[in-house]
Amino acid sequence: MTASAEVARVFREEQGRILASLIGSVRDFELAEEALMDAYERALETWPVRGVPNNPAAWITRTARNRAIDRVRRRSNWRDKEPVLAHLLSLRAEEKQEKEGTVAEVIPDERLRLVFTCCHPALSAEARVALTLRTLGGLTTPEIARAFLLPEPTLAQRLVRAKRKIRDAGIPYRVPPPELLGERLQSVLSVVYLVFNEGYSASAGSAVVRRDLCAEAIRLARLLVELMPSEPESVGLLALMLLHDSRRAAREDAEGVPILMAEQDRGQWDRLQIVEGLELVERALRMGRVGPYQLQAAVSALHARATTAEETDWPQIAALYGVLESMNPSAVVRLNRAVAIALAGDVLEGLRRMDLLVEEGRLTDYVMLPSARAELLRRLGRWQEARDAYDQAIDLCANAGHRTLLVRKRAAISAAQLA
């Protein structure tokens, strides 16, 4: 492997671990990142000449620490200069005795502290996503900007502001204590799921960039499961994303028009992801602390188990949504439950629940409500109402492919049926 390819590999695979450890020693995001950039530059200069070191990640970490020492020394008036410098020098002294080891032996794993700090609720949701992807993912700032359709300077500015707030507002660099852990874990999981959904259902962006975001979210969830193996919701989230992602190849036709699950070619579903997802659902549920991500994963697992759409266990799915609604009575959960009840056989009850959401003025700009209503009205042969509901859905739909699907469905209601 060439030196520059090796630098790129370290960046992609070990960045999170190296940065987490560096921030732990210098107590400052910006300084840690600057020092790390210095170290990459140094690697690009020296590795082609002297060869790639045995443990490239450890070399990068050590070099970055030394660069941080130089930078701290140069900043005559930097806050906490003396304690940080003393700490860094003591680490350097320890290193002298270290032998070459694996990454895990040489760099202590502080990524969990980094995860919780990046997802701190005192940061805006956008900042949490950007910071998590930038520090724990192997994505560059331009890559993240492209994925979220943002101008690069906007994203860069967002990152700078977030890092400064962490320092200036005194956001602690730590895994939260038990009394805060539950709430903070929710924040972490929602950041990861947001990244996934951005990739899975974004209304714009190239397919490749979107696939990268899903892969990145799955990688982050794997990391959380590895770092916190006894948290069932992390396991549930990983299962949920794998099961969704397993349908990627089947969910759009060649023109990018979405294919409803009932009409998908199930042979195109990714069996490996399904097998892993199903195992993870089982594992999470065995821990005996059910939560929203586990329930959604359990629903997705029932879809994955059905070899044909007709075999789908809708009564069981409706029951799972009932439990989910009792935990999280959001309008979207209520809509999903209504759909499941209808498909389990009670179309009128499903429709009644959807009409209730309409009466309450919920989800007025959510395309799935009129489109699901239209579908049920069509099944009931209430053609004119179905067509009106399709019209509402088409008006709300921003995604070109999805819009095409709705227009086709509306057109399928023939003049004879309306007469």
Added chain:
Amino acid sequence: MQYMLLIYSNEKPENPPAPEEWGKVMSEYMKFTEAIKSEGIMIAGDALKGTDTATTVRVRDGDAMHTDGPFAETKEALGGYYLIDVPDLDAALAVAARLPGSWYGSVEVRPVMMPEDYQSA
């Protein structure tokens, strides 16, 4: 680190609390103050008189201009503050959540600039 907890609330609510409710709020504030004093984290804390007692001063070209009223007319007005000394933002946010002002209105948590911040700024 030192943090300022700025208490904002609606000065003229549509349904002002009855006297016995005021009594309850006052005793909640007293309990909170006693608690953070005994925890050794309170530096200062006061309630402010209403914004109808406020005067805003601006000096331009050497001339002082006085305006009757607060700096900005908003529905939620600054009504009091606590100054505390705790290890980090998590601790400050936890104190803010115990502050009765956060139950009825909003509490803004702001780190205080210390001498070393002036140096590195």
